[in-house]
Amino acid sequence: MDTTSPIKDILYQEITNISEDKIQLEISKNNSSKIISQIISKCYTKIQKISTSIDEDLGIFAEGLMHYLLTASLIPSQRKISKNNVEIDIVIPDILTLNSSPKDSLIILFPKSKNENLIKKRILELETIQPIKENIWLVLHHNLQFKNQTYFIQNDDNSLNKILNDINKFYSSRKQNKLKIMKS
Numbered sequence: 814m815d816t817t818s819p820i821k822d823i824l825y826q827e828i829t830n831i832s833e834d835k836i837q838l839e840i841s842k843n844n845s846s847k848i849i850s851q852i853i854s855k856c857y858t859k860i861q862k863i864s865t866s867i868d869e870d871l872g873i874f875a876e877g878l879m880h881y882l883l884t885a886s887l888i889p890s891q892r893k894i895s896k897n898n899v900e901i902d903i904v905i906p907d908i909l910t911l912n913s914s915p916k917d918s919l920i921i922l923f924p925k926s927k928n929e930n931l932i933k934k935r936i937l938e939l940e941t942i943q944p945i946k947e948n949i950w951l952v953l954h955h956n957l958q959f960k961n962q963t964y965f966i967q968n969d970d971n972s973l974n975k976i977l978n979d980i981n982k983f984y985s986s987r988k989q990n991k992l993k994i995m996k997s
Contacts, residue, residue, distance in 0.1 A: 819863055820873045827855045828881065840886050840977070849974040852878060857968040871954045872925030875966045875973060876902055879921060879952070882977055899938045905980065911943060917987055919980065920949045927955050936961065952976075 828836065831851065839848040856874060864870040876892075880903065883890045889906035896908060903921040904911055911918040920943050924932045932951070936959070939949050951963040952973060964973040 818873065820860060820870050821877050823856050823859045823863075824852070824874055824877050824881070827852055830855070833885070837885050840882070843978075845882070845886070845977040846974040849878070849882065849977070850971065853966060853971050853973065854968065857966075861968075868927045868954045869925040871966050872923045872952070875952045876923040876925075878973075879903060879923075879976070886977060888977075888980060896942045899942050901939070901942075915943055915945050915948065917984075918943065918948060919983060921952060921976075922949060923952050927953070927957065929957055932957065932959070950976075 831848070836848050839845065857871075860870050860874055861867065880890075880892050883903070883905070891904050891907050892902065894901050894904065894908055896911070901908075901920055902923045905919040905921070906917075911920070920939055922932075922935060922939060924935060926932065932953075936949060936951075940946060943949050946960075947962065949961050951959055951961050952966060953959075953963055954966055956963070956965060962979070964976050965971055966973045
């Protein structure tokens with residue numbers, strides 16, 4: 814964990830409850846949607862109860878969960894870096910690939926807000942370093958109708974549970990598949 818946070822504490826307590834071995838096993842069996850849904854359903858209500866800003870807190874949770882899942886899945890990524898003074902939440906696989914081959918690189922943005930103007934501004938900033946707009950994905954609490962691939966984190970209807978499968982599909986469709994994702 815970067816710093817102590819009640820949101821991250823909830824996430825990592827649930828990971829401990831499920832067990833890292835079980836999570837990795839489910840991911841290796843291509844059951845990532847199931848395990849992500851389980852983690853979200855166990856954590857969502859707890860986060861809601863302590864939250865003072867639900868969009869921010871769920872963004873923190875989703876980013877922490879994504880970082881954990883990428884590590885558990887052995888998917889190379891970099892987190893919390895910047896390029897040309899533009900903050901990147903997560904880049905897959907890394908900044909070098911983003912620089913040399915943007916078509917083979919994904920950026921995942923966790924806006925931690927429902928302010929559409931702020932989110933649009935962040936997307937426009939990211940487009941200056943990732944010219945392929947389809948390769949900028951969002952994780953939000955509310956559906957704000959952005960054109961970008963967007964995953965939602967909600968208790969009853971979350972699409973975030975599909976993100977690892979979609980990352981795998983993205984890279985398996987590339988001619989130069991530099992990543993070995995989700996071992997079979």
